[in-house]
Amino acid sequence: MISRGNTALRVVENTYNIMKMKSILKLLTAIIIATLSLSSPAAAAVNSSSATQEDQIQQGNETNGNVAEFRESYVPVQYNPTPEFMVFVDMGVLIVIMLVGMFFVMKRKASWKLSLLAIIALAYLGIVRGGCICPVGVITNVTMGMVNPRMVGLVTLVVFLSPLIVALFAGRVFCTSGCPLGAMQHLFQKKKKLVKIPQKLNTVIKIFPIALLIGTIYFALKSSYFLACELEPYKAVFFIGKSWFEQLVAFIAGQPMEAKLLWSFGFFTWGYLLVMMVIGYWFPRPFCRFMCPYGVLLGIFSFFSVKQRRIDNTSCIHCGACQKVCPTQAIVIDRKNKISKLSNYDCVQCNKCSDSCKAKAIK
Amino acid sequence: MNFGRATCALAIGGVAYRVVSKQLNPDEAGPLTRYVWAIDPEKCNGCGICETACVRNPSAVKAVNDQKKCSYCVVCYGHISNKNIESDKILTEGIKVCKYNAVKRENYSGGPDGSFIYKIDDKLCTACGKCVKNCNEKGTRSMFLIIRPDLCLACNSCNIAAKCPQKAIDRVYIGPEDDFKGEYSLEGGGEYL
Numbered sequence: 001m002i003s004r005g006n007t008a009l010r011v012v013e014n015t016y017n018i019m020k021m022k023s024i025l026k027l028l029t030a031i032i033i034a035t036l037s038l039s040s041p042a043a044a045a046v047n048s049s050s051a052t053q054e055d056q057i058q059q060g061n062e063t064n065g066n067v068a069e070f071r072e073s074y075v076p077v078q079y080n081p082t083p084e085f086m087v088f089v090d091m092g093v094l095i096v097i098m099l100v101g102m103f104f105v106m107k108r109k110a111s112w113k114l115s116l117l118a119i120i121a122l123a124y125l126g127i128v129r130g131g132c133i134c135p136v137g138v139i140t141n142v143t144m145g146m147v148n149p150r151m152v153g154l155v156t157l158v159v160f161l162s163p164l165i166v167a168l169f170a171g172r173v174f175c176t177s178g179c180p181l182g183a184m185q186h187l188f189q190k191k192k193k194l195v196k197i198p199q200k201l202n203t204v205i206k207i208f209p210i211a212l213l214i215g216t217i218y219f220a221l222k223s224s225y226f227l228a229c230e231l232e233p234y235k236a237v238f239f240i241g242k243s244w245f246e247q248l249v250a251f252i253a254g255q256p257m258e259a260k261l262l263w264s265f266g267f268f269t270w271g272y273l274l275v276m277m278v279i280g281y282w283f284p285r286p287f288c289r290f291m292c293p294y295g296v297l298l299g300i301f302s303f304f305s306v307k308q309r310r311i312d313n314t315s316c317i318h319c320g321a322c323q324k325v326c327p328t329q330a331i332v333i334d335r336k337n338k339i340s341k342l343s344n345y346d347c348v349q350c351n352k353c354s355d356s357c358k359a360k361a362i363k
Numbered sequence: 364m365n366f367g368r369a370t371c372a373l374a375i376g377g378v379a380y381r382v383v384s385k386q387l388n389p390d391e392a393g394p395l396t397r398y399v400w401a402i403d404p405e406k407c408n409g410c411g412i413c414e415t416a417c418v419r420n421p422s423a424v425k426a427v428n429d430q431k432k433c434s435y436c437v438v439c440y441g442h443i444s445n446k447n448i449e450s451d452k453i454l455t456e457g458i459k460v461c462k463y464n465a466v467k468r469e470n471y472s473g474g475p476d477g478s479f480i481y482k483i484d485d486k487l488c489t490a491c492g493k494c495v496k497n498c499n500e501k502g503t504r505s506m507f508l509i510i511r512p513d514l515c516l517a518c519n520s521c522n523i524a525a526k527c528p529q530k531a532i533d534r535v536y537i538g539p540e541d542d543f544k545g546e547y548s549l550e551g552g553g554e555y556l
């Protein structure tokens with residue numbers, strides 16, 4: 001599986017001449033794999049015959065002990081889950097990221113600042129914490145919580161509501177700065193010359209997320225089945241990232257938890273991820289636009305937001321520079337009638353349009 | 364526009380009120396954050412689906428041996444499968460149940476016919492469940508499978524819970540898991556959804 005992924009990557013990268021990135025990535029993965037596989041002597045024991053020798057040594061080392069005493073004094077080995085306060089830390093990080101993002105969006109700062117927030121969100125919420133503070137899947141929890149409030153925790157509720165509250169002030173800030181899924185798509189997309197979907201098809205496609213939202217709620221009520229979680233393609237990266245990070249921490253602490261490096265999910269999930277990443281390179285944000293059920297809620301809330309992003313038609317020169325860089329095709333420019341429109345329902349507040357605008361018409 | 368904004372604010376308030384008002388009441392409050400998956404050892408039959416169905420590879424499920432229940436036999440059904448051999452040849456000629464040799468035998472009282480402590484090396488265990496099955500059928504039921512909460516990714520939709528033929532896996536409130544199923548058993552310590 002690893003080698004197959006590497007060859008596919010190599011093809012993509014060779015064509016686009018990102019040799020530096022490739023070598024850095026390769027070096028990093030090689031270092032991580034080497035350290036982690038060296039770290040655990042048990043990894044070698046799995047495939048070797050030294051285990052029987054160990055047994056014989058133990059047999060020779062005879063002790064005279066009373067079993068009844070041993071049974072009495074035996075303390076069960078306890079395995080503790082991730083401490084509960086970590087969820088509060090996650091919640092705090094998410095809220096801080098979104099507040100900073102809201103500031104950047106409201107002041108219309110440069111888009112690289114928002115990309116920086118996206119990197120932080122991807123690194124912490126995505127890879128270190130396994131992507132499981134994800135408000136996309138929380139829709140199911142909250143729907144179940146509406147029926148039976150015992151089913152949803154307070155932290156889960158805050159994670160669900162805080163992006164919506166932010167959206168009510170400054171639009172879909174969460175989509176670019178806070179969402180690990182959004183960050184995956186935001187960071188791995190083409191910078192210029194994005195492929196645009198025809199306008200009519202684009203409006204038809206907007207039905208899919210709405211249908212998915214209805215489907216998620218239906219399945220949540222019917223069988224507590226997490227439809228949005230199942231359809232989310234990036235979980236493989238997050239889960240592997242999380243467990244590799246934990247393994248790394250355990251290795252530094254001197255106690256590797258597992259004999260070998262974790263590898264999870266099958267061919268289907270990885271193929272799905274690869275397809276979504278490849279699509280996402282030319283058609284930016286495929287998950288956000290075609291699938292994300294939480295995006296529908298955020299879109300509705302940001303449609304009514306206090307500080308809306310809009311194009312000032314008096315200073316706009318209708319050059320179409322913003323339309324070219326917009327990842328969600330939220331901007332429609334009618335050159336004949338000299339009208340530029342920006343849909344706050346689709347806008348993910350990445351600030352790329354205000355970067356590109358020479359007339360400073362984006363307010 | 365203002366009307367829409369007010370509706371949205373009202374919706375947020377409504378959702379928050381519905382949950383928070385119940386959660387602040389200690390009688391009706393649920394868990395603060397989340398649940399963990401746990402296997403009921405009474406229902407588990409050691410079929411070994413946990414080994415392959417878990418999204419983790421190696422699986423987050425591990426076999427453990429409860430030392431309070433174990434009877435420290437010379438011949439352990441979870442350790443070797445050919446039990447009609449002489450007791451001093453068990454380590455050399457015994458056919459191990461575990462293909463990774465994760466069940467470790469340790470002489471505690473001395474002599475070939477004394478008491479032996481069996482420990483399962485969690486780094487070698489892959490949760491195939493063979494030792495658990497043998498111990499359940501012929502032994503004292505001291506071996507059982509647990510989902511290690513430190514390894515479990517706590518997916519919302521657990522693959523092994525969906526595939527378990529015995530429906531032995533359920534969500535319980537967050538808590539530690541150990542190799543002694545008494546205090547923390549699902550019926551006693553934990554609570555079902």
